[in-house]
Amino acid sequence: MTNQESKRIEIIDLYRNQKPIYEDENLTLVRLESLTRNGLNKLNKNDALVIIPIAPIEAHGNFLPIGSDYIESILMVELIKETLKEKRSNNHYTIVESPGIPIGTGALRSVEGTLDIGHRAFRDCVIDFIDGLVKAGFKRFLIITVHHGMIHAYALEEAADKIVKRYRKKDVRVTSPVHWIAKTLYMDDPKKTWSRLVEKIGQKSLSDEELEAIKHDHHASIMETCFMKKVNPDLVDPEYKTSGPIFDGINNQLLGLLTSRYKYDHQGLAYNGNPSLTDNRDWYSLYVEKIKEIGLEFIDALYNKDPNAFKPYLHSHIWQFKFLKTNFKQYFIIPFIIFMIVLPWILFFINLQT
Numbered sequence: 001m002t003n004q005e006s007k008r009i010e011i012i013d014l015y016r017n018q019k020p021i022y023e024d025e026n027l028t029l030v031r032l033e034s035l036t037r038n039g040l041n042k043l044n045k046n047d048a049l050v051i052i053p054i055a056p057i058e059a060h061g062n063f064l065p066i067g068s069d070y071i072e073s074i075l076m077v078e079l080i081k082e083t084l085k086e087k088r089s090n091n092h093y094t095i096v097e098s099p100g101i102p103i104g105t106g107a108l109r110s111v112e113g114t115l116d117i118g119h120r121a122f123r124d125c126v127i128d129f130i131d132g133l134v135k136a137g138f139k140r141f142l143i144i145t146v147h148h149g150m151i152h153a154y155a156l157e158e159a160a161d162k163i164v165k166r167y168r169k170k171d172v173r174v175t176s177p178v179h180w181i182a183k184t185l186y187m188d189d190p191k192k193t194w195s196r197l198v199e200k201i202g203q204k205s206l207s208d209e210e211l212e213a214i215k216h217d218h219h220a221s222i223m224e225t226c227f228m229k230k231v232n233p234d235l236v237d238p239e240y241k242t243s244g245p246i247f248d249g250i251n252n253q254l255l256g257l258l259t260s261r262y263k264y265d266h267q268g269l270a271y272n273g274n275p276s277l278t279d280n281r282d283w284y285s286l287y288v289e290k291i292k293e294i295g296l297e298f299i300d301a302l303y304n305k306d307p308n309a310f311k312p313y314l315h316s317h318i319w320q321f322k323f324l325k326t327n328f329k330q331y332f333i334i335p336f337i338i339f340m341i342v343l344p345w346i347l348f349f350i351n352l353q354t
């Protein structure tokens, strides 16, 4: 039997070997789609945390699976459970694991292998999915995504905002930490953040080349390659080892967001960063350290007795950038049309006065 054959399992095996509810240390774990209606009604839904992995299928270089974001999001659910066992062992949590939703927006639309969902359709899907769960009695939701497109992150915050406002009286809370994680790792002060992490884990300092790569680790590069290798190295093509730096600027990303006609594919290679440095050190432990820290902070906010303490976790700093909003084109086009209609009248009256 080859290695490939010994690893093969059928998708249905997930259900053949499953218990809908099981205990694991301080966690009661629930597989949402395997619950009966009776099982659902017996759950303490008021206190349960529903974790929803959501990420699109998207081209990831030539060497990572097109479902990398989706698979990594499911890996993140494992990390969350791990950290609750390690750091909150005195508290009991009921964790409801939703099946992963393989959709997202703001992906590399111009590259085959990418399945991009329209901005508004994506947001509405997420709203309706969570709305159904609120109607079933759940109140705490953590959205996990390892796809950090700006409009994807924004659409998830919009969905969270909509549900939280719709069910304010019930104190329903929804949060999506993806942009906080990206901001901490890549935007605030990458040198400081990473130096601290390296020191904490006891690794050697980052070289200039590594630091530069980390600052630009945006798509299918070090982070994603080390995550996918952790899940299953057989899913990763060794081509990553010879895939050197491609650092694509923000201009291309913005143009790619504005129109699907703009071919935005990271110079034809569909990665943005320097994946060839993946085997330089144990990057996985560094990322996990930070992701667990932020994830825990968000879960604490979801359970904080004071609803006001949750507020800062609803909108990240991108919330102020209205052009990222779902209907951002209308946001500018409608006021522009009104302005153009009104302009001749304004000029006419100005002429009358003079």
Ligand SMILES: [Zn+2]
Binding pocket: 060, 068, 069, 146, 147, 219, 220, 224
């Ligand atoms: Zn990705």
